[in-house]
Amino acid sequence: MKRILIGLLILSPMFASAQGEWNQKFEQLGTQLPTANNYRNASGAPGKDYWQQRADYVIDAELNDENQSLTGRETITYFNNSPDQLSYLWLQLDQNMRSKASDTPLITENVVTKAMSGRDIQKISREYDFDGGFKVGEVSDVSGRPLKYIINKTMMRVDLPKPLASGEQVSFNVAWSYNIQDRMPLGGRSGYEYFPKDGNYLYTIAQWFPRMAVYDDVEGWQHKQFLGRGEFALEFGNYKVKLTVPADFVVGSTGELQNASQVLTKAQLEKLAQARKTFDKPVIIVSEEEARKAEKNKSSAKKTWEYHASDVRDFAFAASRKFIWDAQAVQLDTKTPLAMSYYPKEGNPLWEKESTKAVANTLRTYSKHTVEYPYPVAISVHSASIGMEYPMICFNFGRPAEDGSYTDAVKWGMIGVIIHEVGHNFFPMIINSDERQWSWMDEGLDTFVQSLTEKEHYPTKPLKRGEARLIVDYMKGDKKGIRPIMTNSEQILQFGDNAYGKPAAALSILRETIMGPELFDYAFKTYSERWAFKRPSPADFFRTMEDASAVDLDWFWKGWFYTTDHVDLSLSKVKWYKMDIPENEVENKAKKSKKAKISSGESSQSLMDFGDEAETFTFTDTDPAAVSERFAEFMNVTDDKSIMKANADRNFYELTFENKGGLVMPIIIEWTYEDGSVERQYLPAEIWKKNENVVTKVFAKDKKVTNIVIDPNKETADVATENNVFPRMENNSRFDLFQSGGE
Template sequence: MKFYILIIPALLLSIFASAQDQKKWQGKFEQLDQLLPTPNQYRTGSGEPGAKYWQQRADYTIDAEIDEPTNTLKGKETITYYNNSPETLKYLWLQLDQNINKKGNEDFGNYFGPVRDSLPTLYMQYITRAVEFEGGYSIQSVTDKASKNLPITINNTMMRIDLPVAVKPGESYTFNVAWTYPITDRSLFLLSREGYEHFPEDNNNVYLIAHWFPRMCQFDDYEGWQNKQFQRLGEFALEFGTYKVNITVPADHLVASTGALLNAKDVLSAKELERFEKAKSSFDKPTIIVTEEEARAKEKTKSTAKKTWKFQADNVRDVAFASSRKFIWDVQAVKLPTNTVLAMSFYPKEGLPVWSEESTKAVKNAVEIYSKYTFDYPYPVAISVNTSNIGMEFPMISFNGGRPRNGQMSDNAKAGMIGTIVHEVGHNYFPMIVSSDERQWMWMDEGLNTFLQTRTEMERYPAFHHTTPKDIVPYMKGDKSVMRPVMNTSDNERLNAFGSNYYAKPTVALTILRETIIGKDLFDKAFKEYANRWMYKHPRPADFFRMMEEATAVDLDWFWRGWFFTTDNVDISVEDVKWYKLNTAQANVENKNKTAKAGDLSAKATDKPNSDFSQGPQPFTVLNTEDKAYGEFRSRIDDNAVRQKLDGKNIYQVKFKNNGGLVMPLLIEWTYKDGSKEVENIPAEIWRTNENEVNKVFVKEKEVVNIALDPNSDLADVDVSNNVFPKKPAESKFDQFKKTN
């Protein structure tokens, strides 16, 4: 395209100065290119895996045993690691997550500090670890295929293995690790994800075994080894593979695990096996495999014999399991278009009656709705295990809190329990299959998952309270000096802000994208495309950002920048409204002798401020356009036709101010004199040339009596008092006193 440009030295200086200001300013509509990694042959500019995308693989054969008298787990594993990268690897890194339980590792004790009078003993235990306990791995051996020792270096929660011969691209390496560790009492930790829960009444334990074996760190094109230390909040980045796992436990235990059970005939009684086979076609309701009475009987006897349960899991990135003689077990089949899934629940009698009524139903609902918005659940089982005080996810299995007291549970507590189950089962999709790096970008699994949890609850539990934009307002208008952007590693966030920043805020952001900015149908197609493109792969934030734009044809850089890279909030105000009507009689007289200069749209309108609509419209004239305003164009607009189209119309010029920093669409509710209402959506691009304040002209057939921004709280506006016109009178101190007393 060619332009005619007149340049003078002063103008050059002005442009240069403006460019320098722009560099400092970094406008809200500036593209994200400089913040995102450059597209390449591994990850494309359209947000999908590139032609040469690669990822590593690790296959495991594991033998593990729980020693119940000593609460110890011992195990050995053979790992075959496949180097699919273009790099030669001289050493390997493994995660030793159990080492976080060693004394001296940071916990969340400072969450309850500082020390104060009358502090509960449990909080003092969190802060001081006054009651000492053992924790962490004892690595017994690391050997190659020929059983020769390999040199290792342990750095807290990471272990490096130096290889005798480097693993070249396309090669694999097989080695063995043997270990043992004390299973910790979950009640000794805040936010404990694994360990055992003790039940003094019957002197039994429920074992939640997770982070239990040395696991390969992820190695990818983005940052090489992901060997960031485990600090408890940031979770995991892991490689996919096949797992063959043999778990030896007391003979009267039930084991719930990632994977398909291979030896049901060996570990289940004839009656249990018959029920289990029947459950595989029980699509209408759960089938009880182990009853309450049977579980109670096992609690009393405590077998000293042992059984080995065998599981295999394909194309997963982790394995976890639960084991106890206390478990009641039910199963229901769930039919999806491409797969039949067994939804299961394992729970002690202390979970009755609510868990038998709601848990497997919630698993089924999660699997069905998540499949609808992403892809059919691909694994054979989806398991919910009842535990205390936590919700935690792993492939095919989740540990979920929520228990009745004396058989009773409030509606809110039950909703919380069901929501937890839906959420943790939903994590099978994000990040267990769409495998983002939780240790770096917690929002990519928690935010996307909570968004789909909300969709599930809205469709299957409409009476529940769902996460809405209004819910995030108290957090968004908080103290910005201690806030962190969403694009931040999880371990750097305050514990009391963790849920707001990584769960709720991204959920609200995606809800606004779907409901207000992109539109439901187009958003759903794009989100589904993202999920399918990155199944069993490792997406990064840039891949999601680019994918959602590529699949919708909506430039969202301004949105990602504001919601994910800053701590700005939404606070848009209606500053002023001017009401005009065209003075056609005056215009006809004046147009006999003169025409208007280009851009002179309201030559006769006054500029006095308005507090309401009581003074009526201001008259203004629209004059004929001078010929020179058309430049080289020979055609002319019909001046009278323009005036005729505006004759009798109500013209409103509204000034909006951006007080919070986040540029957003303008959702405007117009209330007319006849009582009718209309909601208008003005795209966020209205702010692109002035991010602080804008004027917008509206032409209305009817007279307006009220204007309200964001009438349904769809945009998380933190101050709705400045959203209306006519402005409400300031509240007196007496009125404020009455509200608070």
């Protein structure tokens, strides 16, 4: 019979030696994060000397529907709020990604397959005749005197006549033009869609003007070349924009329309006014009947639409004579923005039914979890094969069949992309992270709040991302095809899972399992409020989440964001003990037990079960001489007899857990007892602090246990749940039975 002292039984896991390499998973992140300073303090908040630059734009542009081109002229006023003197400025020329001298096709890998489509071959041969890229015609000061500049692919440096001192501002002009690409064969975030049946174009225009690059305390000039994936680092500013288009076009844009009486009919003006007071459903401002009429007549006259926007980091617009336009007001805590949609007849009836409603739902949920939406409008524009975001406006896919029918997949896909792209108003259009550097800070955070929005307003919609179970297949994949979340945008492999899915699942686990919604929501909202209209870094997010919650999460950031480890916690061994007490020691209590069968679980092919009877241990009286001095006071009041009596009939279960995936996580245990009752216990991730590979813990239970399941609701993204259950049977048949209620 195996006899174990109860003191050693309880304390032995503390002295277990580590198996395998010590990876310091609980080492504090302070050694890896940037040192706090006066610009960004150690709490994760902006410091007392935080600064950021500002750029204001006055733009006049014309969209030519005859040859699908755009011509513009802008005056940029740049405010140097930094403590530094600047001798030159950098501007982004994103359309140069489409120039014939672009690096993008040169760094794009491709292979020959057994079946090659025309589009596949065209991407390799590049035989299409498209002259993309900006044609910069002028760079001058406000007096018209030329300024020296140099274009380096997608970046332009403007050399200043004299250095721009801290606190000063400078204004200068840029004139440019470019050819708008057909997005259908060429792709891209901006461009046009052509409708051959009626011979019309729908333009979704972005990255359409030379824009100031960011200069900040983290990177200096953020002028990484735009290769097509890494999105945009931009400065906040005010915009005054005039857009000249064919007279029958409808224009949806960042900002507020300034000359509605000049570009809208009296009836449309009345409908727009009605929409501002209508909260229950959209009001049709431009009807499908009007759009169909415009498609046929095609005016040769022109109109200029003027939009102004304050405190935005970018500006985009959509234009077409095909647009139907609807709008409704959304009541937030203190503001009532307009939710609006622009879509061609090809989007109906789905878009009229669902788009603006999805915009409104997004504003409500995101405002609750981040900051109240500050802008006057939020717009969803429909065009095929696109999902892209800009301040107050986004472009979204989701098109019914020609007869107007649509599947649930089309409907849910459309609603999902609208929520996601409208949600980008918050990340990064308001909480202005550096997308060129860190895709997860906008895509991952946005995808997480998107999942909250979908669960709140569309409970029957299948979630694609934002829960632990949805990232399992990616996490258990070949590590050669996986990069850490903390990877630059252009180097990420499996972009959707890495930048969207994994960080969203991580935040869901953090909220639901580790911190709890109350602590998480407060910290997440604190981060959003601290960094609204500012430029946070990853360290600011990590530090704020801890600062506002008093939860040490360095182990979590380190594992989920800095490694490619996965979760695979195995319940590798279970031993059942009872106290071995002579019958005369405790009246009417325990009877002496026979030696039990012990299930080691070392062979996955063997039956793992509790056995017929418990293993026993011998109770011995506490020996004060064997106890360290610091425990002496406790031992003076120890009543061995009462302890023995209280535990005589208890079952002691010694559970051994192995961390096979490398990612430490809390251990969630579900106990099923002989009487059918169920209990859940939660062990914080810190249980792994002394040994990151194997931990053993003993639990005292009044009732006999018949089944144990680890992570019963699949909330930790464990990739191998077959080793989470005890007893285990061959082929996991018993596990399947126990887990059936966990979905």
